[in-house]
Amino acid sequence: MKAFRALIKKELRFYFQSPIAYIILAAFLSVTGYMFYIYAGLLSIPGTPGIISVMRFFFGGTWLFWVLLLMIPPSITMRLFSEEYKTGTIEIIKTSPVKSWHVILSKIAGGYIFFLFLWLPTFSYVLIVALFGKPDMGPVICSYIGTSLAGLMLISIGVFTSSLSKNQLVSYTLAIAVSFIFLTIGVMEDFVSDADWKAVISFLSLPNNFANFPIGIIDLESVVYFISFSWFFTLLTFISYNMKGTNE
Amino acid sequence: MTLNRKAIEVLNVSKKFGSVPAVKDISFSLDRGEILGFLGPNGAGKTTTMRLLTGFLVPDRGEILIDGINIRKNPIKTKNMLGYLPEHVPLYGEMRVSEYLDFRSCVKIKNKKLSRERISEVCKICDIEPVFKRLIRNLSKGYRQRVGLADAILSDPPVLILDEPTTGLDPNQLRQTRNLIKNLRKRHAVLISTHILSEVEAICDRALIINEGRIAANVSLDKNEKVFLECENISDGTMKNIQNLSEVTDIRRVLENSLEIYTKNNVDSRRDIFEAVVKSGAEILCMKHTKDSLEDLFMEITSKQKTQ
Numbered sequence: 001m002k003a004f005r006a007l008i009k010k011e012l013r014f015y016f017q018s019p020i021a022y023i024i025l026a027a028f029l030s031v032t033g034y035m036f037y038i039y040a041g042l043l044s045i046p047g048t049p050g051i052i053s054v055m056r057f058f059f060g061g062t063w064l065f066w067v068l069l070l071m072i073p074p075s076i077t078m079r080l081f082s083e084e085y086k087t088g089t090i091e092i093i094k095t096s097p098v099k100s101w102h103v104i105l106s107k108i109a110g111g112y113i114f115f116l117f118l119w120l121p122t123f124s125y126v127l128i129v130a131l132f133g134k135p136d137m138g139p140v141i142c143s144y145i146g147t148s149l150a151g152l153m154l155i156s157i158g159v160f161t162s163s164l165s166k167n168q169l170v171s172y173t174l175a176i177a178v179s180f181i182f183l184t185i186g187v188m189e190d191f192v193s194d195a196d197w198k199a200v201i202s203f204l205s206l207p208n209n210f211a212n213f214p215i216g217i218i219d220l221e222s223v224v225y226f227i228s229f230s231w232f233f234t235l236l237t238f239i240s241y242n243m244k245g246t247n248e
Numbered sequence: 249m250t251l252n253r254k255a256i257e258v259l260n261v262s263k264k265f266g267s268v269p270a271v272k273d274i275s276f277s278l279d280r281g282e283i284l285g286f287l288g289p290n291g292a293g294k295t296t297t298m299r300l301l302t303g304f305l306v307p308d309r310g311e312i313l314i315d316g317i318n319i320r321k322n323p324i325k326t327k328n329m330l331g332y333l334p335e336h337v338p339l340y341g342e343m344r345v346s347e348y349l350d351f352r353s354c355v356k357i358k359n360k361k362l363s364r365e366r367i368s369e370v371c372k373i374c375d376i377e378p379v380f381k382r383l384i385r386n387l388s389k390g391y392r393q394r395v396g397l398a399d400a401i402l403s404d405p406p407v408l409i410l411d412e413p414t415t416g417l418d419p420n421q422l423r424q425t426r427n428l429i430k431n432l433r434k435r436h437a438v439l440i441s442t443h444i445l446s447e448v449e450a451i452c453d454r455a456l457i458i459n460e461g462r463i464a465a466n467v468s469l470d471k472n473e474k475v476f477l478e479c480e481n482i483s484d485g486t487m488k489n490i491q492n493l494s495e496v497t498d499i500r501r502v503l504e505n506s507l508e509i510y511t512k513n514n515v516d517s518r519r520d521i522f523e524a525v526v527k528s529g530a531e532i533l534c535m536k537h538t539k540d541s542l543e544d545l546f547m548e549i550t551s552k553q554k555t556q
Contacts, residue, residue: 002358003356009351010340010351013342088336089340092399095332097324
């Protein structure tokens with residue numbers, strides 16, 4: 001466990017010591033701040049339904065949220081393995097007395113902790129809403145749970161694509177491509193007439209699985225969806241990581 | 249580490265990259281307290297062999313045992329017994345030397361107190377105390393090399409694998425590093441790859457010459473110091489008298505009147521040989537102390553295979 005903790009600490013150290021992490025943080029806060037400003041502004045427009053919840057809009061209410069989920073996780077994960085392959089430090093890691101699982105899980109944990117860290121400042125938006133009204137906290141908490149589950153899946157996708165290439169740009173693009181499929185596959189539902197296929201597409205769609213969280217429902221099926229796909233991509237990373245060693 | 253086991257045992261190991269064979273059916277072993285030099289031209293398979301030994305690459309065929317334990321069956325245990333300095337010394341440039349060694353000690357050493365002790369010990373041994381708080385990316389090549397070496401010996405592993413540890417060092421650093429490796433013999437079995445033949449002669453007990461993925465020669469370097477002797481009336485008694493000398497390791501009859509007597513390194517045994525020969529009744533015509541040149545042997549082997 002000491003080695004595992006050291007590996008996670010190493011990943012986190014790079015996030016908080018490198019300027020890229022602060023650029024990601026700045027970009028994230030700019031976009032979420034802008035989102036909050038727009039949604040809060042909606043309240044002052046005459047004719048807006050009184051029941052409108054700013055935070056419900058914030059989490060998955062518009063495409064801005066999905067763009068954020070599409071772009072941010074790959075930018076966090078792209079360097080995790082690619083950088084190690086490029087600089088050759090993977091040789092140090094692979095010849096150390098640590099299990100492959102520990103290496104992979106430490107990368108996912110490092111990226112995921114940083115992803116969660118990015119969302120911390122958004123609590124201030126909740127605070128502002130709470131100051132001027134009485135928001136229903138149940139849906140807000142569920143939204144954060146949903147976002148963290150979706151984040152785990154997208155981080156796992158990013159770590160997997162990072163394990164495929166020593167080029168960070170390739171890793172980033174691949175992560176965007178795979179995440180894009182999960183985020184937009186729901187659109188295909190309209191083009192398919194077969195009920196079974198519709199069900200499959202609906203099952204695979206990330207926004208469909210996220211939809212219940214902002215209305216305050218934690219759907220067990222969706223939780224299983226996010227955890228299963230996170231596990232699936234972790235498994236793919238394990239295979240890719242071990243294959244890379246034999247054919248380098 | 250058990251006394252009767254070999255530190256490293258490589259048995260019929262082969263490795264291909266795609267269809268290109270990199271290592272072809274190699275076998276060798278390394279004893280405790282021995283420094284083995286790994287020689288060969290570029291692309292001969294030295295680094296691939298070292299990567300196979302450290303578990304970075306997996307062999308297609310054959311077995312590798314570290315202290316009798318199969319690396320395939322128990323990778324974590326065998327990696328615990330290895331200290332490895334890779335070629336080009338990959339390090340985390342964003343870390344300070346102190347942070348890097350702290351990270352490595354957490355990965356390799358379980359006991360926290362021992363970790364701290366070992367870090368200060370390796371800093372002294374490798375003379376990296378002046379750069380302890382500096383960022384690795386700002387270090388010179390020589391210091392990077394020494395940080396890599398400090399990492400390799402950090403957990404005091406019984407087996408060390410050093411891939412070209414002296415590349416890029418200035419003459420002072422070169423001497424220091426060579427002395428350091430020589431001293432490592434006391435506690436470790438060392439496998440070292442290098443292009444510098446004089447380095448192998450200076451610090452190694454034995455050299456393996458690898459060419460085109462095969463082991464072309466296994467040269468015992470304590471046999472390369474010899475006395476050439478030309479004398480008349482060589483008898484079995486003469487041979488026996490010479491063989492009985494403690495510093496003599498081997499004896500070969502080259503011609504009817506000539507002998508090549510191999511002696512231990514750095515020992516001039518001409519006086520003893522003279523007395524032994526005279527005692528047997530033979531008459532000495534000429535006696536010369538020489539050294540087999542590893543360079544000649546290396547050139548002969550590597551160029552011979554090229555022309556074949």
